[in-house]
Amino acid sequence: xxxxxxxxxxxxxxxxxxxxxxxxxxxxxxxxxxxxxxxxxxxxxxxxxxxxxxxxxxxxxxxxxxxxxxxxxxxxxxxxxxxxxxxxxxxxxxxxxxxxxxxxxxxxxxxxxxxxxxxxxxxxxxxxxxxxxxxxxxxxxxxxxxxxxxxxxxxxxxxxxxxxxxxxxxxxxxxxxxxxxxxxxxxxxxxxxxxxxxxxxxxxxxxxxxxxxxxxxxxxxxxxxxxxxxxxxxxxxxxxxxxxxxxxxxxxxxxxxxxxxxxxxxxxxxxxxxxxxxxxxxxxxxxxxxxxxxxxxxxxxxxxxxxxxxxxxxxxxxxxxxxxxxxxxxxxxxxxxxxxxxxxxxxxxxxxxxxxxxxxxxxxxxxxxxxxxxxxxxxxxxxxxxxxxxxxxxxxxxxxxxxxxxxxxxxxxxxxxxxxxxxxxxxxxxxxxxxxxxxxxxxxxxxxxxxxxxxxxxxxxxxxxxxxxxxxxxxxxxxxxxxxxxxxxxxxxxxxxxxxxxxxxxxxxxxxxxxxxxxxxxxxxxxxxxxxxxxxxxxxxxxxxxxxxxxxxxxxxxxxxxxxxxxxxxxxxxxxxxxxxxxxxxxxxxxxxxxxxxxxxxxxxxxxxxxxxxxxxxxxxxxxxxxxxxxxxxxxxxxxxxxxxxxxxxxxxxxxxxxxxxxxxxxxxxxxxxxxxxxxx
Amino acid sequence: xxxxxxxxxxxxxxxxxxxxxxxxxxxxxxxxxxxxxxxxxxxxxxxxxxxxxxxxxxxxxxxxxxxxxxxxxxxxxxxxxxxxxxxxxxxxxxxxxxxxxxxxxxxxxxxxxxxxxxxxxxxxxxxxxxxxxxxxxxxxxxxxxxxxxxxxxxxxxxxxxxxxxxxxxxxxxxxxxxxxxxxxxxxxxxxxxxxxxxxxxxxxxxxxxxxxxxxxxxxxxxx
Numbered sequence: 001x002x003x004x005x006x007x008x009x010x011x012x013x014x015x016x017x018x019x020x021x022x023x024x025x026x027x028x029x030x031x032x033x034x035x036x037x038x039x040x041x042x043x044x045x046x047x048x049x050x051x052x053x054x055x056x057x058x059x060x061x062x063x064x065x066x067x068x069x070x071x072x073x074x075x076x077x078x079x080x081x082x083x084x085x086x087x088x089x090x091x092x093x094x095x096x097x098x099x100x101x102x103x104x105x106x107x108x109x110x111x112x113x114x115x116x117x118x119x120x121x122x123x124x125x126x127x128x129x130x131x132x133x134x135x136x137x138x139x140x141x142x143x144x145x146x147x148x149x150x151x152x153x154x155x156x157x158x159x160x161x162x163x164x165x166x167x168x169x170x171x172x173x174x175x176x177x178x179x180x181x182x183x184x185x186x187x188x189x190x191x192x193x194x195x196x197x198x199x200x201x202x203x204x205x206x207x208x209x210x211x212x213x214x215x216x217x218x219x220x221x222x223x224x225x226x227x228x229x230x231x232x233x234x235x236x237x238x239x240x241x242x243x244x245x246x247x248x249x250x251x252x253x254x255x256x257x258x259x260x261x262x263x264x265x266x267x268x269x270x271x272x273x274x275x276x277x278x279x280x281x282x283x284x285x286x287x288x289x290x291x292x293x294x295x296x297x298x299x300x301x302x303x304x305x306x307x308x309x310x311x312x313x314x315x316x317x318x319x320x321x322x323x324x325x326x327x328x329x330x331x332x333x334x335x336x337x338x339x340x341x342x343x344x345x346x347x348x349x350x351x352x353x354x355x356x357x358x359x360x361x362x363x364x365x366x367x368x369x370x371x372x373x374x375x376x377x378x379x380x381x382x383x384x385x386x387x388x389x390x391x392x393x394x395x396x397x398x399x400x401x402x403x404x405x406x407x408x409x410x411x412x413x414x415x416x417x418x419x420x421x422x423x424x425x426x427x428x429x430x431x432x433x434x435x436x437x438x439x440x441x442x443x444x445x446x447x448x449x450x451x452x453x454x455x456x457x458x459x460x461x462x463x464x465x466x467x468x469x470x471x472x473x474x475x476x477x478x479x480x481x482x483x484x485x486x487x488x489x490x491x492x493x494x495x496x497x498x499x500x501x502x503x504x505x506x507x508x509x510x511x512x513x514x515x516x517x518x519x520x521x522x523x524x525x526x527x528x529x530x531x532x533x534x535x536x537x538x539x540x541x542x543x544x545x546x547x548x549x550x551x552x553x554x555x556x557x558x559x560x561x562x563x564x565x566x567x568x569x570x571x572x573x574x575x576x577x578x579x580x581x582x583x584x585x586x587x588x589x590x591x592x593x594x595x596x597x598x599x600x601x602x603x604x605x606x607x608x609x610x611x612x613x614x615x616x617x618x619x620x621x622x623x624x625x626x627x628x629x630x631x632x633x634x635x636x637x638x639x640x641x642x643x644x645x646x647x648x649x650x651x652x653x654x655x656x657x658x659x660x661x662x663x664x665x666x667x668x669x670x671x672x673x674x675x676x677x678x679x680x681x
Numbered sequence: 682x683x684x685x686x687x688x689x690x691x692x693x694x695x696x697x698x699x700x701x702x703x704x705x706x707x708x709x710x711x712x713x714x715x716x717x718x719x720x721x722x723x724x725x726x727x728x729x730x731x732x733x734x735x736x737x738x739x740x741x742x743x744x745x746x747x748x749x750x751x752x753x754x755x756x757x758x759x760x761x762x763x764x765x766x767x768x769x770x771x772x773x774x775x776x777x778x779x780x781x782x783x784x785x786x787x788x789x790x791x792x793x794x795x796x797x798x799x800x801x802x803x804x805x806x807x808x809x810x811x812x813x814x815x816x817x818x819x820x821x822x823x824x825x826x827x828x829x830x831x832x833x834x835x836x837x838x839x840x841x842x843x844x845x846x847x848x849x850x851x852x853x854x855x856x857x858x859x860x861x862x863x864x865x866x867x868x869x870x871x872x873x874x875x876x877x878x879x880x881x882x883x884x885x886x887x888x889x890x891x892x893x894x895x896x897x898x899x900x901x902x903x904x
Contacts, residue, residue: 471728471729473725473726473728473779474723474725474779474781475703475723475725475726476705476723476854478856478881480874480875480876481874481875481876481878481879482856482858482872482874482879482881484705484856491726493729540732542728542729542778543728543729543732543778544732544733545729545733609849609850610849
């Protein structure tokens with residue numbers, strides 16, 4: 001007896017433990033996964049410190065509609081544990097799931113109920129409870145965890161069901177075998193898979209034909225029922241595709257029937273609830289569904305130790321987009337639908353956010369799991385920056401962007417994309433071999449090598465500084481009797497000083513292009529002329545931000561610049577000494593970007609004309625350092641890093657974010673008190 | 682009139698997304714209540730920004746009017762004024778080099794000017810009934826009133842933060858000139874001319890919009 005009691009008690013404890021918070025897992029077919037490592041984040045800025053920021057209560061809670069919350073703890077959420085969010089783009093629905101750890105169920109429910117503004121009915125589902133917050137938002141929770149599901153069932157009335165939809169069981173509703181018994185009874189019931197839409201003018205014609213079609217299946221219900229367990233392909237082989245003239249639409253209520261749309265809405269709401277129920281069940285029952293962690297793309301790109309990480313599957317994102325669009329929008333058929341949902345075989349990206357002591361760092365990895373995609377990505381970056389272009393960069397510049405891509409590989413990437421698009425299109429989808437031939441023909445006609453010779457893919461864009469230029473303006477002066485006279489005055493305006501330099505192997509061709517406007521300048525009334533080795537486009541000094549723009553084509557490059565220094569540098573083919581770190585930074589990366597924030601803020605100062613904005617500018621100058629980003633191939637992936645340096649008296653860069661919002665908010669509040677000015681709200 | 686023109690400024694100047702413009706309102710009033718009115722919007726100080734913006738189709742989600750549309754709008758106002766009873770000598774100038782627009786007219790009495798304002802308001806799709814009188818003159822008592830029965834705060838609050846910035850640095854100058862010497866002016870911001878026959882009021886447009894400053898003024902003249 002004692003043994004039995006202990007066994008029962010042990011089982012109960014296991015169940016109770018299961019009901020508490022376990023590190024949540026995203027499913028392998030998720031399109032987007034975002035993780036917040038609560039332990040790391042609250043280690044940087046403790047919850048007690050977050051509570052001390054006035055903007056959290058005064059602004060953030062207010063903006064979020066949490067007027068009733070007095071402190072962050074009173075939300076009932078345990079911010080020290082991991083929070084997970086993921087998006088699912090299924091063949092018939094899009095869902096966004098948020099899993100949050102709870103430290104106080106009662107506080108959390110009080111908050112939810114207050115915000116919902118009405119008493120919700122609560123369903124108990126074994127270990128957890130469920131409540132509907134709206135027609136498409138559902139909450140499931142235990143004492144230790146809450147799962148919020150937003151779902152949108154997409155069976156628009158204007159969308160005829162395709163044969164794929166009719167023959168495929170909705171994966172959003174598919175429950176793993178292990179859960180069929182304890183999660184939902186609906187999984188064993190017949191699955192409602194389509195509702196015929198109202199008949200449009202053109203469709204009515206088809207409908208007339210369908211009435212005589214041998215495959216027609218008539219019934220009094222607008223729902224076509226197919227047992228879920230049966231093999232879809234074999235079951236519906238006789239069901240014609242939606243676009244086929246034999247489509248079954250006789251079941252549809254007449255388009256004029258007033259409650260047709262209401263029926264659709266009710267059907268969608270019912271579906272959304274079923275989907276939300278199943279998604280919540282999956283989380284709480286920790287079913288044996290494949291985890292995102294088992295996905296190579298995820299493991300390669302996401303750092304589990306990052307305070308915040310996000311992972312995106314581009315294929316599934318596109319699939320979700322196209323399946324949401326009306327069937328014939330953009331000529332797209334269902335090709336990007338269910339069949340295109342992948343577990344990351346195509347391009348995926350992982351973004352990891354770190355809050356270091358003196359910088360905020362974002363690491364992004366772009367990964368192609370299959371060999372062809374990986375090769376494609378690698379080829380795009382198969383180029384090296386020319387040292388001649390680096391001459392235009394100088395350490396006293398405000399910023400620069402250096403790029404080095406393989407133009408030929410980029411062209412080839414577009415052929416692949418076009419083929420994929422056309423073979424999935426409504427018209428050409430059934431003749432994909434023709435689409436293939438068209439693109440091949442295009443590929444033959446276009447000479448990618450010639451394009452690559454014209455623009456090999458190396459370029460730099462440099463913002464040397466913001467110069468000032470004098471501009472006159474008209475105003476009025478008044479004598480002692482207030483009689484006015486027009487007067488001309490002068491004011492200083494900012495004028496960007498920049499250079500864009502591109503590598504070319506067809507200087508002869510580009511020389512012709514920059515020379516052509518000279519002939520038409522007089523006729524077309526613009527000031528463009530050839531000077532000693534370069535061309536100058538002169539702007540209206542009174543009206544345009546630039547005075548002149550210079551064009552130079554020299555040997556291996558074409559240069560567009562506002563700086564005569566850069567014109568001379570190009571014409572003389574001169575070299576400049578660039579600090580080693582800058583040269584290395586620009587030449588070792590395919591993409592390198594740097595901004596001297598302090599210099600930028602200092603140079604835009606003349607344009608800042610209110611005391612409040614000046615205070616904000618001063619604050620940013622004291623607290624924000626340089627911005628830089630770089631990107632290159634590393635470990636077979638496109639690896640990008642963006643860094644924002646942080647200065648000032650902050651324990652770490654995460655705390656800096658809170659401090660910055662608090663301090664800027666304080667400046668704005670003070671401005672409002674002093675002047676009643678609300679324009680910066 | 683000023684309300685309708687202000688609303689036009691709120692909507693169209695906001696489209697042009699530029700600060701530093703000035704508005705000048707002038708009224709020359711004779712003893713018999715007739716006079717001359719002139720209204721000027723001077724965006725010359727922001728002409729480089731306007732020139733750039735006019736090359737675009739939309740800014741901040743709003744359509745940018747073409748030069749032809751701006752000219753057309755000024756002409757519409759001019760022809761509307763011409764058709765108003767008691768309004769004469771209507772003339773407008775539009776300097777698209779310096780972006781200065783001026784419209785002026787003569788009026789036989791203040792009420793004609795108030796009615797003209799309602800007509801202009803209609804062009805701006807503002808209900809004429811929403812436009813209150815802007816001026817009043819009691820010829821017997823020799824009292825002129827610049828009324829400010831408008832509030833632009835609601836329209837202003839509807840603008841985005843970027844659009845609100847447009848009014849930062851914008852100024853208003855109002856000058857009222859009489860044939861007789863001025864005895865008193867109720868607005869504390871009033872400046873009196875040396876010949877004591879004109880009053881000038883200066884304010885930031887933003888202060889007027891947010892009701893921090895009023896341009897209302899009651900001026901008593903010597904009898």
